[in-house]
Amino acid sequence: MTTIIDGKRLADRLQNELKEQIANDSLRTPPGLVVLLVGENAASQTYVRNKELAAKRIGIHSKVDRLPAAISEKALLERITQYNVDPAFHGILVQLPLPKHIDEEKILNAISPEKDVDGFHPLNLGKLFLGKPEMIPCTPYGIMKMLDEYHIQLEGKKVVVIGRSNIVGKPMAQLVLARHATVTIAHSRTKHLAELAKTADILVVAIGRGKFITKEYVKPGAVVIDVGMNRDENGKLVGDVDFEEVAPLTSYITPVPKGVGPMTITMLMIQTYEAAKRQENAR
């Protein structure tokens, strides 16, 4: 029997709970999130719009700072420096990708670690690595919440993560390792990938290739988490996993859409609230 993990329903519930917490909280200022959006990338516009809507629904004060694609690196850095000391904003997010003339790493490193709600600053990644996370990249954090919601045990389990990005694959591996799973990080240079993936009790796929994972990659009874968001030839949103073929084999699987996606934005909101509480306590 396959259980389809309902990321949308869990995200809705967590967002409602968060809304209530914020409404009942005695914070002096409402949690605030500023999103810096540079240029006119269409996908980025959509992502940012979704963040704005979620924040509004939940009671998080949000601002989108729209900046021209031609903005200099220096000007963008100055902008971040301003927000770093602005008490109205507890979270700062720079929507990626940035225009090519701007050094992404330099920009991300300029965000004050305590306002880094995306969890991309090296100091926050270092704390995650040490097993003492403060800010966690939102996608793997959301996946952990889903696994917990469905009581999927990690201790002693074999987890294979396909994809080694700094924002999904690598932090995902650290999170499951901290929960005593045995973890393998695989990627485009991995040999015999299907054979390896088939050893996984829990398979997390973040490779960005539509329907790449077919039944040859999946052990019967495995848990499959699909981080992919791809458009197929008809413009339809599909995951990295061939859901129709793979789902019947699995014990649990996330669909696309309504799987990992809604959880990512939810964790961003939760981290913004947590950051606001920490910053208020520190004052």
Next chain:
Amino acid sequence: MTTIIDGKRLADRLQNELKEQIANDSLRTPPGLVVLLVGENAASQTYVRNKELAAKRIGIHSKVDRLPAAISEKALLERITQYNVDPAFHGILVQLPLPKHIDEEKILNAISPEKDVDGFHPLNLGKLFLGKPEMIPCTPYGIMKMLDEYHIQLEGKKVVVIGRSNIVGKPMAQLVLARHATVTIAHSRTKHLAELAKTADILVVAIGRGKFITKEYVKPGAVVIDVGMNRDENGKLVGDVDFEEVAPLTSYITPVPKGVGPMTITMLMIQTYEAAKRQENAR
């Protein structure tokens, strides 16, 4: 045919090269390393003594700051703050373990990241995680040097690291991942460990249990790296690998002693020199 990786010989050569570099360099002050040694732990005394001797041989100005076991956390933190701004020392190392009344994490986080020659500060671990390391924990760094010296390829290879410490196992995994290996991190809660280890092209063992790895754990032709330093019932230094039993199976293997050990101290000296150069350039 088995090749025994001669860590001692490589370490000697690298130390000689470093000595020459330092002698010919035009640094305004010699590279300086301060080691803070708290209390009377016998093993720590030996380790620190070895570091002092290596530094002296190479031409690194070193100081051992011996502090009483009863020192307060606050006093130790103040000491570190002083060294953070002392231009005579480019590297600061706090010998672990610390007495129980002192929070190790707090102490390590207090070391200025640019002087953190052990590579244990979360900011340095975060940079390593991002694939842009500045300071690297010395043991895995030394292992990478050995693999390179013996032209052992990593790309596409399956590496299994047994042990998930913050200073060996976890950074080791990041380093081989950055070189395009497929990496698995295993540990005490891993099930079917022998079976898993036997899939490794390169097996790195850091579990701290003498002669634990027997031939059941090793694929014929594998490369085996032994990080263990244990005393057997006769007080003899032994690794985590049963060398006599395992060596004939392997293509390359590190012995204990004269394997990984001498490389660790060498990388510490190299990083101190690199830190000195960076700090002088930044002034």
